[in-house]
Amino acid sequence: MQTIDALDATLRTYLEADQTRQVRRAYYFAEQAHYGQTRRSGEPYVTHPLAVANILAGMHMDHQSLMAAMLHDVIEDTGINKAAIGRQFGDAVAELVDGVSKLTQMEFESLEEKQAENFQKMALAMARDIRVILVKLADRLHNMRTLGVLPAEKARRIARETLDIYAPIAMRLGMNAVRMEFEDLGFSALYPMRARRIEAAMRKARGNRKELVEKIRHQIESTLNQEGHKAEVIGREKHLYSIYQKMRSKNKSFSEIMDIYAFRIIVDSVDTCYRVLGCMHNLYKPVPGEFTDYIAIPKANGYQSLHTVTKGMHGVPIEIQIRTREMEDMANNGIAAHWLYKSDAGSAGGSHARAREWVQGLLEMQQRAGNSLEFIEHVKIDLFPDEIYVFTPKGRILELPRSATAVDFAYAVHTDLGNRCVACRINRRLAPLSEPLQSGQTIEVLTAAGARPNPSWFNYTVTAKARTNIRHFLKNQTREDSVALGRRLLDKALGDAERALDELAENTLEDYLGHNGYAGIDDLLEDIARGKRLPAVVAQQLLGGSEDTALKRREEGDAPLAIRGTEGFMVSYARCCRPLPGDPIAGYLSSERGVVVHREACRNLAEMREKPERLIPLRWDENVEGDFPAELRIEVENQRGTIAIIATRINSMGVNIEKISTEDKDYQFTYVDLELQVNNRIHLARIMRRLRGIATVRRVMRVTNQPRAGNQRNAS
Incomplete structure (x- = not known):
C-alpha cells in the first residue's frame, strides 16, 4: 500500500x-x-x-x-x-x-x-x-x-x-x-479470455524471439558505435490491445503480427536522428513508402519521431522509431511533459498549446451542440487515431482525420469558409467536395457569397467541427425559415379578417404571448410554421374570437397563400405527387415539417381532408423561383445505346439528372425511370416532347407515385 x-x-x-x-x-x-x-x-x-x-x-x-x-x-x-x-x-x-x-x-x-x-x-x-x-x-x-x-x-x-x-x-x-x-x-x-490467450501466446513468442531480438539490437548498436553515435536501443513490444486490433482489422493471425520486430532508438539531438536514419537505411534495406517524418511535421498531440520499416536478415521486417530523449518523454507523457519541461519553451510548450487549441475546439462544439448526448458523439468523432496532412494554398499544414473531405478542410480553416464553400481544387484540379483527401495534397476552397451548408454534406464529412457547424447553421436557418413562414401564415389568417399583424395593439400581443408561455413573437411564429398552432385559431384568439369561429371562417374559404419556392426548409414538396409550378396545389400543415405542398388531385391529400383545420389553400406565385423534382417513366425498345441517347438529349437542355434506373418490362421493352430537376410544368412538358422524338422511345409518362390498389406507381 x-x-x-x-x-x-x-x-x-x-x-x-x-x-x-x-x-x-x-x-x-x-x-x-x-x-x-x-x-x-x-x-x-x-x-x-x-x-x-x-x-x-x-x-x-x-x-x-x-x-x-x-x-x-x-x-x-x-x-x-x-x-x-x-x-x-x-x-x-x-x-x-x-x-x-x-x-x-x-x-x-x-x-x-x-x-x-x-x-x-x-x-x-x-x-x-x-x-x-x-x-x-x-x-x-x-x-x-x-x-x-x-x-x-x-x-x-x-x-x-x-x-x-x-x-x-x-x-x-x-x-x-x-x-x-x-x-x-x-x-x-x-474480453478476459481473449486477453489471457494473447498474453500467453506473447510469453511463448517472447522466448522464441529472444535470440533474434538480441542479435538485431547488437547489430544496430555496433553500427551506431562505428559511426560515433551515442544511442539507447530498446526492443519495443506491441501491447495486448494493439495486437488484438491488428488481428481483427487486418484479418491476420497472431504469428503474422508477431513476425514484425520493433525497435526504438533514443539519441541526443534532432540532427543525430536524421544521421541515425541514414545509418539504419544503410544497414537494412528500407521498405518503399514506409517512412514517416513526424519531427518535421509533428502530430496534433505534439508527438515527434522518425518512423521507418526495413528488411533485416532473412527478410525479417523491422520497425524502427528514432527520437530524442525529450521526444521520448513527450511520447509517453504528452501534455504532462509541459510541467516536466516547464522551464523549456520548446516542444513540450508546443504540445500544451496544441492541447489548449483542441480544448477550445471542444468548447466551441459544446456551445453549438443541441444537447450533451450530441456533444459526446461529436467528441468521439473528433478523437480519430488516424490522420492525414494537407496544405493550404499558402503552405500551412493542417491535420485531418483519414477520409476527410474538402468540406472538413474548409471548416478546419475557418467556420465562414465552410459555410460558404461551393467547390474545391485539389492540387489545382477541380474536384467534388465529397472526394476523400490524401496526405500531401494542396486544397483550395472556392466560395460564393450566397452559398450555405447543404444537408447532404452530412453524408461525407467526418470531423466533429464540420458536422457541428453544419448542424448549427441548418438549425438556425430552419428557425429563420420557420419565423418567416409563420409570419406569412398568421398575416394571411389575420388578412381574412381585414387586419394585419403589425396593426395589432402591442398590449394585445404581449398578453397573448404571456398567457401562452411564449418569450417572444418569434417563438409563436415558429410554432405556427411547425404546425403546433393553427394560424386561423391564433388569429381569431388575437382578435378576441373563439376557436369555433376561426374554424368556421376556414371552412368558408380563404385566399390562397402564394408559394415562391424560396421559403426554405419549412416548405417541402410531397414525394407522392411531385407538384410543379403550373399544377393546381393545396397544402397540409404538418407537425414539425411545416407546410407540405401537394397537387390538388393527390389521393393522399384527399385522406387528409379529415383534418380540415390543417389544410391550407395554396397557389404558385407569379415569380416562382428554383428547381423542383420531377419523375419520368420512359418505355423504350431494348437497343444498345438508348439510355446514353436519352441522357445526352436531357443534358443538352441544361437539365440535371438526379437519378436513373431501369426495369425490364419483357424481352422486347424496358422501363427507364428518371428523376430530374425542372423549373415548372411547361419545362417538363418540353423535355417530354424532346424525348418522344427519339426513335426507340415508345412512351414518356410523368410519374406521381400515388398509391393505388394493385399498383404502386401512377403515370399521367
Whole structure:
C-alpha cells in the first residue's frame, strides 16, 4: 500500500518544500473528510486519492494538481462544498476539484445522458484549466487498475467508456503510456479470455524471439558505435490491445503480427536522428513508402519521431522509431511533459498549446451542440487515431482525420469558409467536395457569397467541427425559415379578417404571448410554421374570437397563400405527387415539417381532408423561383445505346439528372425511370416532347407515385 511518506519523498525530488507541505496538508484534509469510508476492496477510501496523486507525481505534475488529486472526491462523496475547499486551499485548487467532480444533484433520464452531462461539465472545466483532464485521467487510471473488485457488468461498462472516451483523449493529449495501459486494462475487462490467450501466446513468442531480438539490437548498436553515435536501443513490444486490433482489422493471425520486430532508438539531438536514419537505411534495406517524418511535421498531440520499416536478415521486417530523449518523454507523457519541461519553451510548450487549441475546439462544439448526448458523439468523432496532412494554398499544414473531405478542410480553416464553400481544387484540379483527401495534397476552397451548408454534406464529412457547424447553421436557418413562414401564415389568417399583424395593439400581443408561455413573437411564429398552432385559431384568439369561429371562417374559404419556392426548409414538396409550378396545389400543415405542398388531385391529400383545420389553400406565385423534382417513366425498345441517347438529349437542355434506373418490362421493352430537376410544368412538358422524338422511345409518362390498389406507381 502506498503511503504519504513515500509520496512526500518523491515530491521532494522536484517540488519546493512549501509546495510539498501543501500537498501533505491536502492529504490529511482528505483523510479526515473520507473518515469511515472504504473502497469496495475494504481499504480506507483515502488510498484512492493517494494513488491518483502518485500517478500524477510520476508525471512530475505541479503541487496544485496533486492537491486536487487528493481532494477530487471530497465534493462528490462528503458534505464539504467547493467554497470550503477554496477557503482552505485556494480558488485554483477548488476549480480543479469541481471540474473533476460529477454532477450528483441532478436527475437524468438515462445512464448515457448522465455520462454525457458529466463529460460536458468536465470539458467546460478543461477549457478554464487543462489540468482538470490530467487529474481525471489519473483518477480513471487507478479505477481501471482496481476494476477487479467491481461486479462484472459495472466493470464492463467502465471499461467500454474508458476505451471509447478516455483512451482516445489520452492519445489526443500525447499521453501514450496512459493510453496503452487504459487499452490493455479495458481489453482485459471486456474480453478476459481473449486477453489471457494473447498474453500467453506473447510469453511463448517472447522466448522464441529472444535470440533474434538480441542479435538485431547488437547489430544496430555496433553500427551506431562505428559511426560515433551515442544511442539507447530498446526492443519495443506491441501491447495486448494493439495486437488484438491488428488481428481483427487486418484479418491476420497472431504469428503474422508477431513476425514484425520493433525497435526504438533514443539519441541526443534532432540532427543525430536524421544521421541515425541514414545509418539504419544503410544497414537494412528500407521498405518503399514506409517512412514517416513526424519531427518535421509533428502530430496534433505534439508527438515527434522518425518512423521507418526495413528488411533485416532473412527478410525479417523491422520497425524502427528514432527520437530524442525529450521526444521520448513527450511520447509517453504528452501534455504532462509541459510541467516536466516547464522551464523549456520548446516542444513540450508546443504540445500544451496544441492541447489548449483542441480544448477550445471542444468548447466551441459544446456551445453549438443541441444537447450533451450530441456533444459526446461529436467528441468521439473528433478523437480519430488516424490522420492525414494537407496544405493550404499558402503552405500551412493542417491535420485531418483519414477520409476527410474538402468540406472538413474548409471548416478546419475557418467556420465562414465552410459555410460558404461551393467547390474545391485539389492540387489545382477541380474536384467534388465529397472526394476523400490524401496526405500531401494542396486544397483550395472556392466560395460564393450566397452559398450555405447543404444537408447532404452530412453524408461525407467526418470531423466533429464540420458536422457541428453544419448542424448549427441548418438549425438556425430552419428557425429563420420557420419565423418567416409563420409570419406569412398568421398575416394571411389575420388578412381574412381585414387586419394585419403589425396593426395589432402591442398590449394585445404581449398578453397573448404571456398567457401562452411564449418569450417572444418569434417563438409563436415558429410554432405556427411547425404546425403546433393553427394560424386561423391564433388569429381569431388575437382578435378576441373563439376557436369555433376561426374554424368556421376556414371552412368558408380563404385566399390562397402564394408559394415562391424560396421559403426554405419549412416548405417541402410531397414525394407522392411531385407538384410543379403550373399544377393546381393545396397544402397540409404538418407537425414539425411545416407546410407540405401537394397537387390538388393527390389521393393522399384527399385522406387528409379529415383534418380540415390543417389544410391550407395554396397557389404558385407569379415569380416562382428554383428547381423542383420531377419523375419520368420512359418505355423504350431494348437497343444498345438508348439510355446514353436519352441522357445526352436531357443534358443538352441544361437539365440535371438526379437519378436513373431501369426495369425490364419483357424481352422486347424496358422501363427507364428518371428523376430530374425542372423549373415548372411547361419545362417538363418540353423535355417530354424532346424525348418522344427519339426513335426507340415508345412512351414518356410523368410519374406521381400515388398509391393505388394493385399498383404502386401512377403515370399521367
